[in-house]
Amino acid sequence: MVIDSAAFLIGARYMSFLHRRGFLKAGAACALSAPFFGVSGRVEVASKTLVIAYHTPLPGLDPARSPQSANPTVQSIYKALYDPYIDQNPNLSFKPGILTKWAWQLHKSRIALTIRRGALWHDGKPVTADDLAWSLVRAADPASGNPMQFAFGKMAHFQLRGDTVTVELKEFEPAMLKWLAFLTAYILPEQAFTAAGKDWDNQAIGSGPYRLDKFERNGFIRLKRFDKYWGPKPAFETVIYKFVPDPVTRVAEIESGSADITLEVPYEVYDRLRRKPGLAGVSTPVSDLGIIFLSNKGVMRDSNVRKAAAHAIDKKTLVQKVLSGYGVPVDTLQAPQYAAYDPTIKVPYDPALARQLLAASGFSPENPAKLIIQTTRGYKPKDFEMISAIVGMWRKVGIEAEVEVYDIAHHFQLLLKGELAPAAFYNWGNAIGDPSTSTGAAMLGPFAAWKSDDAERRVAALTLEQDEARRIAGYKAVDRYFAQQAYVIPLLQYVQPIVHKKHLKVTPFVAGGIVAQAVK
Amino acid sequence: MRRLLWLLPTLFGVAVCVFVLMRVVPGDPVALMAGPGASVEDIERIRAQHGLDRPLAVQFAHWLTGIARGDWGDSLSLGRPVLSLIGAHLPATLELVLVALLPACGGALCVALLLTHIRGAAVRAPAQLALNIAQGVPDFLWALLLMLALGVWLPLLPVSGRSDPALASDFETSFHLLEALWRLDLHATTDLLRHLLLPATSLALPFGALLARVLTVKLREAMAQQYVLSARALGLSRMTVMRRVALRNAWVPALAFGGTQLVFLLGGTVLIEQVYGFPGVGRLAMEAVARRDLPLVQGLVLTFSLLFLLVRWAVDLLLLWVDPRMRITA
Numbered sequence: 001m002v003i004d005s006a007a008f009l010i011g012a013r014y015m016s017f018l019h020r021r022g023f024l025k026a027g028a029a030c031a032l033s034a035p036f037f038g039v040s041g042r043v044e045v046a047s048k049t050l051v052i053a054y055h056t057p058l059p060g061l062d063p064a065r066s067p068q069s070a071n072p073t074v075q076s077i078y079k080a081l082y083d084p085y086i087d088q089n090p091n092l093s094f095k096p097g098i099l100t101k102w103a104w105q106l107h108k109s110r111i112a113l114t115i116r117r118g119a120l121w122h123d124g125k126p127v128t129a130d131d132l133a134w135s136l137v138r139a140a141d142p143a144s145g146n147p148m149q150f151a152f153g154k155m156a157h158f159q160l161r162g163d164t165v166t167v168e169l170k171e172f173e174p175a176m177l178k179w180l181a182f183l184t185a186y187i188l189p190e191q192a193f194t195a196a197g198k199d200w201d202n203q204a205i206g207s208g209p210y211r212l213d214k215f216e217r218n219g220f221i222r223l224k225r226f227d228k229y230w231g232p233k234p235a236f237e238t239v240i241y242k243f244v245p246d247p248v249t250r251v252a253e254i255e256s257g258s259a260d261i262t263l264e265v266p267y268e269v270y271d272r273l274r275r276k277p278g279l280a281g282v283s284t285p286v287s288d289l290g291i292i293f294l295s296n297k298g299v300m301r302d303s304n305v306r307k308a309a310a311h312a313i314d315k316k317t318l319v320q321k322v323l324s325g326y327g328v329p330v331d332t333l334q335a336p337q338y339a340a341y342d343p344t345i346k347v348p349y350d351p352a353l354a355r356q357l358l359a360a361s362g363f364s365p366e367n368p369a370k371l372i373i374q375t376t377r378g379y380k381p382k383d384f385e386m387i388s389a390i391v392g393m394w395r396k397v398g399i400e401a402e403v404e405v406y407d408i409a410h411h412f413q414l415l416l417k418g419e420l421a422p423a424a425f426y427n428w429g430n431a432i433g434d435p436s437t438s439t440g441a442a443m444l445g446p447f448a449a450w451k452s453d454d455a456e457r458r459v460a461a462l463t464l465e466q467d468e469a470r471r472i473a474g475y476k477a478v479d480r481y482f483a484q485q486a487y488v489i490p491l492l493q494y495v496q497p498i499v500h501k502k503h504l505k506v507t508p509f510v511a512g513g514i515v516a517q518a519v520k
Numbered sequence: 521m522r523r524l525l526w527l528l529p530t531l532f533g534v535a536v537c538v539f540v541l542m543r544v545v546p547g548d549p550v551a552l553m554a555g556p557g558a559s560v561e562d563i564e565r566i567r568a569q570h571g572l573d574r575p576l577a578v579q580f581a582h583w584l585t586g587i588a589r590g591d592w593g594d595s596l597s598l599g600r601p602v603l604s605l606i607g608a609h610l611p612a613t614l615e616l617v618l619v620a621l622l623p624a625c626g627g628a629l630c631v632a633l634l635l636t637h638i639r640g641a642a643v644r645a646p647a648q649l650a651l652n653i654a655q656g657v658p659d660f661l662w663a664l665l666l667m668l669a670l671g672v673w674l675p676l677l678p679v680s681g682r683s684d685p686a687l688a689s690d691f692e693t694s695f696h697l698l699e700a701l702w703r704l705d706l707h708a709t710t711d712l713l714r715h716l717l718l719p720a721t722s723l724a725l726p727f728g729a730l731l732a733r734v735l736t737v738k739l740r741e742a743m744a745q746q747y748v749l750s751a752r753a754l755g756l757s758r759m760t761v762m763r764r765v766a767l768r769n770a771w772v773p774a775l776a777f778g779g780t781q782l783v784f785l786l787g788g789t790v791l792i793e794q795v796y797g798f799p800g801v802g803r804l805a806m807e808a809v810a811r812r813d814l815p816l817v818q819g820l821v822l823t824f825s826l827l828f829l830l831v832r833w834a835v836d837l838l839l840l841w842v843d844p845r846m847r848i849t850a
Contacts, residue, residue: 049686057807059598066599067553068811142565145599149565150557217608218799220685240685244797249680252667256675409547409812416551416563428556437557446563447556 048237050504052514053250053259057218057243061204064139064184070147072287072429075182076513077241080223082186082206083127085113086177090509090518092287092337092433094178098127098187098207102177105166108466111176114164119230121189122211133158133165134190151179172464174471178432182511209234209517218243223516234517241516254279254499261500261514267324267381270497279499284508285328286496287431289335290380292373292390292489293415293424293442293449299369300422304361305399306486308369309423310347312354312397313390319492322386326495332479333428333438335493337510340435340475345483354397368400372421374414377405380427380494387425412447420449427494431511435475436463443482450487527829531822535587538821539580542814549596549812570596572814583818593815597808602819606801610823611694612682613789613800619697619713620720620785624728625778631728632735633767636743637759654729660791663722667795670718677718680797684711719796727785734777738770745769772843779835783828 054077059068063078079087087097101114113136119127138144139152146152154176157168169176179185189205196203204212209231210223223239242259244250251269253259255276265273274281292309299305315329334341355364363369373391377384384405391401404421406414414420430437441447444459458478465471482488498514500506507518550572554563567573571582586593592602635647657665671679678684683696689708691699697716700708742748743766751761790802797803801820808816840847 051685053680060600062599066595066597067555068597069599070555142569147553147555150555150559150562153562214685214690216682216685216799217605218797218803219682222685238686242681242685242797243799244680245803246795246797248664249667249795249797252672252679255672256679258675258678258680407547407810409549409552409810412551413546413548416548441556446558446560 048235049240050236050238050261050516050519051240051242051259052516053244053253053262054241054514055245055247055250055262055264057245058215058221058241060217061201061212061215062188063186064144064146064148064188066145067147070183072183072431072511073513075431075511076509076515077221078186079208080210080239080516081204081208081212082188083119083208084182085132085180085185085187088181088431088509088511090507092431092510094181097181098132099180101164102180104177108169108172108174110166110168112164112166113180116230117163119207120228121192121207122205122226123189123192124228125189125191127187127189127207129160129163129165131190132187133160135187136165136167138188139184146184148179148184151176152184172466174463174465174468175432175434175436178434182431210239213238232517235520236516239516260504261498261506261519263496263498263514265497265499267326267495267497270326270499271324273499278502280502280504281497281499282506282508283326283495283497284510285335285337285493286512287335287337287433287510288427288429288494288512289330289333289438290327290383290386290425290427290491290494291333291442292491293420293426294486294488295418295420295422295424295449296452298422299371302361302369303485304357305363305369308354308357308363308397309394309399310483310486310489311350311357312393312399313489313491314349314393315491316349318386318389322382322389323492323495326381326497327492328495330490330493331483333442333482333488333490334435334475334479335430335433335510338430338433338435338438340439340472340479342476342479345476345480347483347486347489351393351397358398363398365396365398368395368398370400371402371423372404373401373423373425374404374406374411374421375425376407376411379408383425386491415447415449418451423489424449425491429512435472435479439475439479439482442488443478452487455482455487524833527826527833530829531825534825535584535818535822536580538818539583542812542817543576545812547812549814552811553596570594583815587822592819595808595813595816597811597813598816602815605804605816606819606823608694609799609801609804611696612798613786613793613802615695615697615712616716616719616723616789616793616798616800617782617786619716620723620727621782623721624724624731624785627724627728628731628735628774631732632739632770633759633762635732635736636739636762636766651729651732654725655733657726659722659726659788660795662725663719663792663795666718666722678715679718682712682715682799683708684715687711715798719792719798722792722795723785723788727781727788730781731774731778735770735774738773739766742766742770772839775835775842776839779832779838782831782835786824786827786831 056071056073058074058077059066063069063082083098085097085099086102087095089095098116098119099113100116103112105112115129115132121127136155137158139146140155142149151173154170154173155167156170159166192205201215209226209229211226213222213224215221220240220242225234225237244253247265250262251265254262270281273279294300294306319325319327319329331347332345373387375383375387387403391403394401411426428442440459443450443455462471462474465474496512498506498508505520509515550563550567554566571579595602595605635644638644667679670677689705693699697712700712748761748766751765789800790805793800793802794806805820808820
């Protein structure tokens, strides 16, 4: 009976509709069927709209709530909507964001942050120092779900004086000011955020160059230019980030003309696309290194084997042959754009030296040193292929490695338990460029693969060093020592390929992603 | 009714399996969440925050009682309630399956009638070959082929997403297509269907081909029955007999078979949604598994199981309704 009633209601609704405008609607329906196989299906796309086929979906519009919001790849989207406390230039250097001044005080036990005057939220209200203090308190609160607790959790007492907020630190954190430029470090409006509650994803308000128009999780985010933004006006009125996880589909998006820009496509496809008429490409090294982490177990306890493993890898050939030339060989955990990069530290490709070192420990191609090397497959460009090539290089000098594939969740589990294989390939990002986040975090603490007293002692001493010049010099010395001891084998700095329509000017950022406000 | 009674114990069994499985599979979600800068204390705090430091039996009991209360927990990686995440993504998947089902069933019926009606090998051989290809090529490969053909070479249809991001329509529910149809919003309906066409066809082709084969066999069997000969003797045309008499008997077993295969169609959405960037539960599941998001994976598996069971139950009811003989057997 219920079904009959429903059917009647639906029938009545549609029958009355047909009686009234049946023919007209039928005609309209026929006309509308044209877009199925005809012209573009866009309703109204102004020429001032920029469509970006993006590889990583935005987890939500609270930039400081879930582990996924601290994913480096989504920060460029958050930067369009929100103002970072401190902003970064394309080359990772720092510049004012919503803060105009930031400084250490009282022997680096306190930081003082001064807010910009005249900045507005997207609802027209002024951005205040109260908002700044509230955002910082929230970032420091473990209950907020902020995944960057290891840094912001060190902020303890907050004091507001005029436009300046001073924050006392529970303990010295050398990179504290730099962390204010990346990962969850955005100012939010206290009043609007509290009022929106769980509906923040539909009502998000920031003070960035773009305001929210529509967000569909896993689908897209549509942003409109905020005309009262304090900084330079973006070129496009509307920006759409479409979340397209599959690289094949992103290629289809740019080839079909549906998207204006895309990124993270396979390098060989990138080479083909950038030569196509109407398309262009820009590639830049990003703050992400491919590294073989060594653990002090098995044959890797033998320094000769470690050093031989490092000298036997021809990184230039790897980059040229496996990554189509898209990569920058590195010999330390610092990329050239990082604060503690030292170009004089070299681990040269020298297979003869590798054989000699192995021979000193009784190993040869006939009697190889045996080990397991773990790698992801498909997580980073050509990761498995690169490790397979390295296994081939090692075999020639007398190291026989068996490849074991794992995924990121398994990698971190094994790393935390200290159960990684003697060699394990993974990537390491560091968009703030501070050595405490590369050498520091990779060689000291629960996520360090190599654990030895000398390594820990040298890094631990630097975590307390307050003199910045001495700290940076100290990290360079530690990096040199680690390279000499071959405690870790850094391979290369990844290059991010971006394909775009030829008429656009895209500025690549070393931090990665696509910053919409920097597209002209 | 008996099947409905089995629903709860079956779901409980699934809940136990997925809970145990997710804890046996290598990968620590907390290690992934904490990030490389975290200290041991940070890691332990996160573990305690999500109750992952408690004994497994306590965790399971907590999860189960939560489900009974309508609290499916929070996603570890997205920090949002599992139930609201599933609620926001499931309608997209259901609409995709529904749109795939219609051409699959319609196409299967037409092909089966054609193959049964036409006796000449000149038509039947290519039709059989087409069926073999449609069934033999897996859905994700169809997805790539169709995307290349109709998205890139002939850019006629959109290759990703559920709707055009520039579309002005705002929806009150997550059932966008149904809502657009109900509101008679032809523009939105057209756009949504355009976005559904490629993923739905990719899903429909192997499923439709399989259904067409079964229906063809059953139709041919029915056409050889005495009652069909009697109808023909009354002067009815071959096509009329096929449609009005044989088909009524042939489609019952085809429906039973199609019902069992429908669950695979649902499962197929996982890959198809990934390829087409379609925001459904399949894509959500892929991400949840990769990040070992325990509450979200558990919730998704439970939802898929519930859907499978409900589909089977609905097909059984339909069979009882269309075939009186089954009611007697039941």
